[in-house]
Amino acid sequence: MLNDKITVTKKHLEAAEVVSEKLQELIQPKFILAIGGEVGSGKSTLSYAIAQKIKKQGISSKIIDLDDFYKIPPKERKAWRRHHGIESVGPDEYDWDKINRVADDFTHDRESTMPCVDLITDEVDSLKTCFEGIDVLIINGLYATKLQQAHLKIFIELTYDETKEAQIFSEKEEMTAFRKQILEREHQMVQSLKHNIDLFFDFDATLDKYHL
Amino acid sequence: MLGDVLLIAEKHQKAGEVIVEKILSIRKPKMIVAISGESGSGKSELAHVIAKSLRKHGIMAKPLHIDNYYRIHPLERTEWRKQHGIQNVVGPNEYDWDTFLRNISEFRAGAFSTGPCVDLVTEQIDQLTTDYSGIDMLIIDGLYAIKTPDIDLRVFIELTYHETKKAQVVRGKEPQNEYRMQVLEKEHQEVQALKPLADLLVGMDYEVRPASPQPKL
Secondary structure, X not given: OEOOOOOOXXXXXXXXXHHHHHHHHHOOOOEEEEEEEOOOOOHHHHHHHHHHHHHOOOOOEEEEEHHHHXXXXXXXXXXXXXHHOHXXXXXXXXXXXXXXXXXXXXXXXXXXXXXXXXXXXXXXXXXXXXXXXXOEEEEEOOOHHHOOOOOEEEEEEOOHHHHHHXXXXXXXXXXXXXXXXHHHHHXXXXXXXXXXXXXXXXXXXXXXXXXX | OEOOOOOOOHHHHHHHHHHHHHXXXXXXXXXXXXXXXXXXXXXXXXXXXXXXXXXHOOOOEEEEEHHHHEXXXXXXXXXXXXXXXXXXXXXXXXXXXXXXXXXHHHHHOOOXXXXXXXXXXXXXXXXXXEEHHXXXXXXXXXXXXXXXXXXXXXXXXXXXXXXHHHHHHHHOOOOOOHHHHHHHHHHHHHHHOOHHHOOEEEOOOOOEEEOOOOXXX
């Protein structure tokens, strides 16, 4: 993702601290960390904070944003969703074959080509990267924890009502009635993925970590 | 550039609006705007807000950061500069202008373009391919961006590293030490030498003014 705006705050740094400790415990070569959670809950920001934190410990990581892997490009998505109805909103909107291929390229130290959305132009660029020497792949996105290959799955709590303000603040998307419906739908889909999670964070209640 | 943290403040928004007005007044197809200024002066922030604001006017603008085009890999740069002497090598020649100019001409031609894209998290250089057919405008930012030939509007931010030291620390982009200070001083000299090329100046308080005052009659 190009030109994403992130604001790292204390809660992100504290959460990153917890994750990096957990990571030290579990680390193995070519580790995949999945960060799921609601829209605007701070997935990208937490990814960034974790990456910077573990970098200081000599662990190199690459951040992949699931939103780069939508089947329908950003400029056409609204019309596509309206046409196909609210039920079309969900994990199936993503190109999981491509996501799995990139995860596979990472695991095998290969060169990999993936889509990369520029949030200013809303155009989909293409990014070629080499995964050789990268220790950890951090995949973040609404449904990132669906990824079978992930060694550690993190979920950021916060219902979409609580993130409304953050959403407006991040200016990523404008708020309309249809947008609200989409958020409600995404909220339901995301909540249905709350099984098989290793670590939960609730950013609203300062730092509340617990296992299921 | 991937993993860059921008600290966008109200001053960037305000200056951005003034510059956007200017851009709209001289608008032409496949226009290129260049923003120069020292490290931490807010080039990327300004490029970001300008591109975003232009979108509201129906103009698709893409920011392009010249820092992606360093010849020497990020992880080797400090060593390389020390070895060759900061005084000798820090300057415009540290950049791969051939590749940069090729990418710019691909933008003008509305073609597919592949160029370097630094990931500040991994400190690796990825390759980014962009389809420029739908892009109307390029906002290039970099220390020496306004040196680029055939630019339609050149913006120069006057803030020097002396004033932005604090911003640099907050941003945590680069370590602060003696070596870094020497680099900043050399860059300062090189960047300030480009000031006469500017069409618009962004002052110490981010106020925007034309570079050459209207001649008195």
